[in-house]
Amino acid sequence: MYAYFKGIVAEANADSCVLEVNNIGYNIQIPASTAEMLPPDGQEVKLFTYTSVRENAIELIGFISRDDLNMFSMLITVSGIGPKAALSLLSYINADAIRVAIVTGDVKTLSQAPGLGKKSAERIIVDLKNKFDANTVLAAASGVGTGMVTDMADASMNEDLAEAVEALCALGLARNDAKKAVLSLENTEEMSIDDIIGAALKII
Structure with missing residues (x-):
């Protein structure tokens, strides 16, 4: 309905703000990451918005960046993940970190967000x-060229994937090739380490 609002911050809280646009105050729900980046009251800001329509309420949800809005929009397409859960995740970690967790199968990081359990985290990974x-994703998150998979993978990769990469390296594969192959696999959270290694070898 509304792509964005540009107005004066009239009031700001940890999870919402009031934005005054043409003498009308709009109450907008926001993640903690956006709350931290809002200017002081009385100053202008632009928030990219999503309109949440429920049976008994219409709510505006705002983000300081379009990237956060895009991630939010993707998260709520996952079965069982509503606006509240998506906001909780974006308050816990930023969009870049969410993408890294998804591509590396990092259930632990996603499930640590308030209101998100292991099953919800697994569903996010499988669906997205x-x-x-x-x-x-890993190159962008670490600020290097897209032709490289960097140490960001080592930091975010879950234990089974990391062990599979080490095993592939022991077989003589280049580390970047091993990482790329392992991270391209689907549903690795349901596979044993041996299965991950075997599947990775088939696509190298």
Whole structure:
């Protein structure tokens, strides 16, 4: 309904703000990351918005960046993930970190957000993993060229995936090739380490 609002911050809280636009105050729900980046009261800000329509309420949800809005919009397409859960996740970690967690199958990081359990985290990974290119996500998150998979993968990769990469390296594969192959696999959270290694070898 509304792409964005540009107005004066009339009031700001940890999870919402009032934005005055043409003498009308709009109450907008926001994640903690946006709350931290709002200017002081009385100053102008632009918030990219999503309109949440429920049976008994219409709410505006705002983000300081379009990237956060896009991630929010993707998260709520996942079965069982509503606006509240998506906001909780974006308050806990930023969009870049969410993408890294998704492509590396990092259930632990996602499930630590308030209101999100292991099953919800697994569902997010399964439903959204194919939406991203792992190599591009990791390169963007670490600020290097897209042709490299960097140490960001080592930091975010879950234990089974990391062990599979080490095993592939022991077989003589280049580390970047091993990481790229492992991260391209789907549903790795349901696979044993041996299965991950075998599947990775088939696509190298």
